Amino acid sequence: MKVTIIVPPFDYGRMLYGLARRRSFHNAVPLGAISVAAYLREAGHQVQVIDAPALDIDERGICAEVNRFVPDAIGISATSVLWHSAARVARMLKERFAAPIFVGGPHPSTYPEHCLEEPAVDIAVFGEGEETAVELINRLEGNETLDGVAGVAWKDGETVHTNKDRIAQRKLDDAPLPAYDLLDLSCYSAPPMRVRQTPAVYMELFRGCAYAKCSYCTSAGSLKNRFRRHSPEVAADKVVALNHKYGAREIAFVDDDFVVGKDWIYDFCSELRRRKSPVSWTCYVRASQVDASIFHAMKSAGCHQVLMGMEVLDNDILRQLTKDLTVASCGEAVRAAHKAGVWVIGLFMVGVPGTNPQSVWNTVEHALSQEVDVAVFSLYRPPPGSPAFEALGWGPEEYIESFKLQKQAVYTPEDYRSLVEVEETFRAAYRNFYLNPRFIKRAAQKALSDPILAKQVLRGAVTLADQFRPDLQGLLTRR
Numbered sequence: 507m508k509v510t511i512i513v514p515p516f517d518y519g520r521m522l523y524g525l526a527r528r529r530s531f532h533n534a535v536p537l538g539a540i541s542v543a544a545y546l547r548e549a550g551h552q553v554q555v556i557d558a559p560a561l562d563i564d565e566r567g568i569c570a571e572v573n574r575f576v577p578d579a580i581g582i583s584a585t586s587v588l589w590h591s592a593a594r595v596a597r598m599l600k601e602r603f604a605a606p607i608f609v610g611g612p613h614p615s616t617y618p619e620h621c622l623e624e625p626a627v628d629i630a631v632f633g634e635g636e637e638t639a640v641e642l643i644n645r646l647e648g649n650e651t652l653d654g655v656a657g658v659a660w661k662d663g664e665t666v667h668t669n670k671d672r673i674a675q676r677k678l679d680d681a682p683l684p685a686y687d688l689l690d691l692s693c694y695s696a697p698p699m700r701v702r703q704t705p706a707v708y709m710e711l712f713r714g715c716a717y718a719k720c721s722y723c724t725s726a727g728s729l730k731n732r733f734r735r736h737s738p739e740v741a742a743d744k745v746v747a748l749n750h751k752y753g754a755r756e757i758a759f760v761d762d763d764f765v766v767g768k769d770w771i772y773d774f775c776s777e778l779r780r781r782k783s784p785v786s787w788t789c790y791v792r793a794s795q796v797d798a799s800i801f802h803a804m805k806s807a808g809c810h811q812v813l814m815g816m817e818v819l820d821n822d823i824l825r826q827l828t829k830d831l832t833v834a835s836c837g838e839a840v841r842a843a844h845k846a847g848v849w850v851i852g853l854f855m856v857g858v859p860g861t862n863p864q865s866v867w868n869t870v871e872h873a874l875s876q877e878v879d880v881a882v883f884s885l886y887r888p889p890p891g892s893p894a895f896e897a898l899g900w901g902p903e904e905y906i907e908s909f910k911l912q913k914q915a916v917y918t919p920e921d922y923r924s925l926v927e928v929e930e931t932f933r934a935a936y937r938n939f940y941l942n943p944r945f946i947k948r949a950a951q952k953a954l955s956d957p958i959l960a961k962q963v964l965r966g967a968v969t970l971a972d973q974f975r976p977d978l979q980g981l982l983t984r985r
């Protein structure tokens with residue numbers, strides 16, 4: 507069968523990420539779509555992938571691409587933010603093509619029935635999509651009912667059926683490499699401050715988060731997958747394959763939590779060294795899971811930077827967010843990384859329940875004194891399917907609507923006077939961190955010692971300036 511898989515246009519991308527969007531975030535390889543595509547292809551189907559944000563095309567552009575391929579079934583990948591865009595694409599395609607339309611991804615995984623309220627959508631896949639998509643397409647090819655296909659909700663006339671969850675059977679080691687070749691890899695830019703070499707691509711080696719407890723995270727809620735990972739040998743083979751087949755020189759691992767126990771990471775690093783892998787890489791780690799010897803092993807195998815979720819550097823709040831972290835353990839982890847020569851991107855949140863502006867100033871101060879290399883602050887906005895989202899009492903539409911507010915806060919903790927104060931605190935967090943003389947001095951020293959870092963610092967500054975364009979304009983016009 508011929509199957510098209512579409513990543514719909516990212517309506518809010520321009521608003522969220524401004525002119526720097528190409529350089530910064532959303533032009534990331536859509537791993538969900540190409541993982542499903544690889545399984546379908548392996549099962550004997552012909553597959554086309556259309557990544558609209560990367561190709562910078564709208565619904566009409568998508569229709570033109572679909573027209574060239576004329577598929578028998580059309581799949582659309584969607585996060586919650588992309589849902590309205592996905593529904594629009596589905597409507598346009600429904601008017602022009604007879605092919606059944608199925609959707610998958612984080613939004614259908616959390617809200618399969620909500621997706622089926624859209625008349626143009628016939629089937630919603632929830633959970634990990636690869637094995638489900640193969641069974642689904644085989645059934646459609648044979649004109650068979652979808653009764654009993656685990657992981658799908660579907661319409662039968664007016665009736666909606668939601669089948670049982672699927673537990674993926676296949677070992678990750680045996681999974682084909684995602685179908686990177688179905689994308690135009692030249693369209694994918696590297697996130698600023700995260701790469702030393704290009705071409706850089708995203709890659710996934712794990713499924714699920716081993717910790718899965720943080721209150722604001724979908725990986726602790728509706729996207730809680732069974733935790734498993736590639737064996738270190740096959741993981742290293744696949745990294746090297748990305749280099750040989752596609753010329754990737756840098757990999758940004760998207761896995762939620764890359765260091766779980768010491769054995770796997772030591773073995774993975776030594777397998778990379780044994781293969782003389784030329785690939786540099788970055789990954790997410792939890793501060794409670796790492797130490798200097800782990801960072802040394804990672805550094806010797808090509809890792810130059812890690813992302814650490816530290817959220818709010820206050821012990822009570824960390825406990826409330828169900829993180830297994832303290833201010834001290836975060837500081838220790840940053841020091842251990844620096845000893846090994848690994849940079850730390852600290853991920854922080856502003857506007858968390860139970861916090862006040864002082865919590866943010868304390869966080870900035872800790873981040874500066876711990877010498878976090880890059881600080882990323884986000885406004886608290888727990889996504890659908892996370893335990894904290896349930897507490898907000900919102901439905902999917904309220905969440906999607908809240909994105910129209912771009913970088914505006916959607917939640918006022920008790921100790922803030924208003925949403926405006928949350929937003930001001932958010933902007934001030936960036937200013938207080940990046941305009942602090944301690945940060946500027948360290949960034950200048952690093953840039954002078956390493957030309958690649960100098961370029962990164964410059965790119966980071968351009969991205970930040972772009973994201974804060976309205977503030978900058980305000981500053982420039984203020985007398």
Ligand code: B12
Nearest residue numbers: 531534537538581582583585586610611612634635724725
């Ligand atoms: C890398 C990443 C990004 C990158 C790149 C995103 C991209 N283009 O792929 C960047 C930094 C750009 C990003 C941005 C955002 N992200 Co993000 N991101 C991730 C992360 C860490 C990994 C995504 C990934 O590649 N996973 C691996 C693939 C294989 O998994 P998958 O995409 O879920 O796909 C599987 C299934 O969903 C399904 N599937 C997916 N597509 C399809 C299509 C079909 C047809 C079928 C049948 C099945 C199917 O099958 C796949 C294989 O099993 C996830 C967390 C996570 N662990 O997944 C968050 C996550 C996807 N992001 C999230 C959020 C909230 C955002 C932002 C809104 C953040 C913000 N405030 O701006 C933006 C929105 C971007 C967008 N375009 O929608 C949430 C989404 C929650 C939700 N309900 O929507 C997640 C789940 C994080 C979380 N735990 O809360 N993100």
Ligand code: SF4
Nearest residue numbers: 715718719720723762
């Ligand atoms: S925030 Fe990170 S560590 Fe916590 S549950 Fe989500 S993915 Fe796991």
